[in-house]
Amino acid sequence: MKRQRYTGKSYAKAVNIEDLERIAKKKLPNFVFEYVYGGSDDEHTLRHNRQVFDEYLFEPKTMTNVGVRDLHTQLLGNTYQMPLAIGPTGFNGMLTRDGDLKLAHAARELGIPFVLSSVSTTRMEDIVAIEGLTAWMQIYFYRDRDFVKSMIQRCARAGFEAIVITTDSAIYGNREWDVRNFRRPMKPSLPNLMHLLTKPGWIKDVLIPDGLPTFKNLDDLLPPDKRNAQGASQIIGPQLDPSLNWDDMAWLRELWPGKLILKGILSPAEAEQAAAYGIDALVLSNHGGRQLNHSLSPMDTLAEVKAAVGERCELYVDSGFRRGTDIIKALALGADAVWLGRATLYGLAAGGQPGVEHALRLIKKEMEATLGLLGHTQLAELEASCLRHRK
Numbered sequence: 001m002k003r004q005r006y007t008g009k010s011y012a013k014a015v016n017i018e019d020l021e022r023i024a025k026k027k028l029p030n031f032v033f034e035y036v037y038g039g040s041d042d043e044h045t046l047r048h049n050r051q052v053f054d055e056y057l058f059e060p061k062t063m064t065n066v067g068v069r070d071l072h073t074q075l076l077g078n079t080y081q082m083p084l085a086i087g088p089t090g091f092n093g094m095l096t097r098d099g100d101l102k103l104a105h106a107a108r109e110l111g112i113p114f115v116l117s118s119v120s121t122t123r124m125e126d127i128v129a130i131e132g133l134t135a136w137m138q139i140y141f142y143r144d145r146d147f148v149k150s151m152i153q154r155c156a157r158a159g160f161e162a163i164v165i166t167t168d169s170a171i172y173g174n175r176e177w178d179v180r181n182f183r184r185p186m187k188p189s190l191p192n193l194m195h196l197l198t199k200p201g202w203i204k205d206v207l208i209p210d211g212l213p214t215f216k217n218l219d220d221l222l223p224p225d226k227r228n229a230q231g232a233s234q235i236i237g238p239q240l241d242p243s244l245n246w247d248d249m250a251w252l253r254e255l256w257p258g259k260l261i262l263k264g265i266l267s268p269a270e271a272e273q274a275a276a277y278g279i280d281a282l283v284l285s286n287h288g289g290r291q292l293n294h295s296l297s298p299m300d301t302l303a304e305v306k307a308a309v310g311e312r313c314e315l316y317v318d319s320g321f322r323r324g325t326d327i328i329k330a331l332a333l334g335a336d337a338v339w340l341g342r343a344t345l346y347g348l349a350a351g352g353q354p355g356v357e358h359a360l361r362l363i364k365k366e367m368e369a370t371l372g373l374l375g376h377t378q379l380a381e382l383e384a385s386c387l388r389h390r391k
């Protein structure tokens, strides 16, 4: 059998996100692909995040006029082309040089928000500078509260519309691929080094220009001799602050005048509490199966959370979304938007900015078709009654 070659534009032939994942796997060194793909412990939640969509079946209406369908969406008072955002993922510069910038430009092209991670490899000011882009900034709570404070103040100065506080990372998840793949922090094991030699394209793109990318927004957290990938990776995990709790919300509100989003909530009771604190939006998330294994998927609690918070805060979801049908199911259960993690990362690894745009266009096309096949033309028409739960 002739071996498939993934040349420069192979991403363009991908017909779905799974194809992009396969191309990404071919292009990336093992340890980078597994960093992106992997989940925590034995990856039950990672698998559940995909399987949960099979529990919901559509009840379509036919014989309705669905000639013109519209995906435009209002999020936090602004209009976007579709109910998606590119969610925060750290270390994007490991997938391709300037990974954050390529993702952000693709988000701008497709008219959706981009969320920059605290552990990004691009300065936050360089993202905000992209004209026409809505940029939100994700922040981890570190033990060094002065640093967190200075980061939030920096976000305000830079002009971010919203900050996103990740709540599900009190302790760094147990990702066993990463443990196996490295001898020491960011020092790949011998088999991984050998495998790396089979990826000259990645070496040329990522390693040769500048070496391993560094965390451009964390300089003030890291001692000068740790401001490199190896040094930082030893510090970032232990710096996660396990004391983060609701008492911190008042402090946050005082510091941050803009929109405030919490990411990682899954329980209806906690969502209710967030609404009572005046949080603008929640991202129901299990961190793509990378934190608490055997955690619920957002799809398991979305309807209950919606019933608990009503219109008091917007509801976004992530974790496992790869298809237009997945997204339409979440919208029918009450989500206002879906954030993408690996779906756009696979596009990024497969084809840079055009690869991300391709991923977003594939999903957009699937959403439009699903909406129409369900018998609707507007997202507002989606209701839980479009779905039947198998159980």
Ligand SMILES: Cc1cc2nc3c(=O)[nH]c(=O)nc-3n(C[C@H](O)[C@H](O)[C@H](O)COP(=O)(O)O)c2cc1C
Residues within 6 Å of the ligand: 035, 036, 037, 049, 087, 088, 089, 090, 117, 118, 119, 138, 166, 263, 285, 286, 287, 288, 289, 290, 318, 319, 320, 321, 339, 340, 341, 342, 343
């Ligand atoms: C490689 C990678 C890095 C991530 N880094 C962060 C991060 O820095 N901050 C954060 O809040 N979430 C992070 N996440 C979680 C994502 O924001 C999102 O919750 C998750 O990817 C959604 O699941 P999905 O990848 O199945 O779509 C990361 C996820 C991945 C795959």
